[in-house]
Amino acid sequence: MANVWATKMATGYHLKPGAKAYWVWYNAPSDxxxxxxxxxxxxxxxxxxxDLYASAAVTxxxxxxxxxxxxxxxxxxxxxxxxxxxxxxxxxLYMSQIGI
Numbered sequence: 001m002a003n004v005w006a007t008k009m010a011t012g013y014h015l016k017p018g019a020k021a022y023w024v025w026y027n028a029p030s031d032x033x034x035x036x037x038x039x040x041x042x043x044x045x046x047x048x049x050x051d052l053y054a055s056a057a058v059t060x061x062x063x064x065x066x067x068x069x070x071x072x073x074x075x076x077x078x079x080x081x082x083x084x085x086x087x088x089x090x091x092x093l094y095m096s097q098i099g100i
Contacts, residue, residue: 003099009036010093014043015083020059023093028063028075033098036061038081041090055085058093 012021028034040054060080067073083089 004096005099006094006096008092009079009095012081012091012093014088015056015081015091016088017083017086019083021081021091023079023081025077025079025095026074028077029099030063030065030073030075031100033100034061034063034077035096036079037094037096039092039094040083040085041092043088043090052087053085054087054089055083056089056091057082057084 009025010023015021036058038056038058040056042052042054058079059082060078062078064076064078065073066076079093081091081093083091
């Protein structure tokens, strides 16, 4: 039977509208299936501000294997997060994984 884990991977701050953030998880196991999600947190705004909302998306995930002449292959998971809303956000990046 497969094991399932859920982990908060990172917290980011002050991501402006339209901006992207990048995360890399080095030495990631190769015998695992990954899924990533992001939770946007609306930064406190002034009471008279326009109608603002928080929105974010994981826009790209890829798994790379790197090897040099003196090490065994190392897995890296590259994650891209985009602020798709109209205001600056903080965010939490979550990962779920299934060991196979």
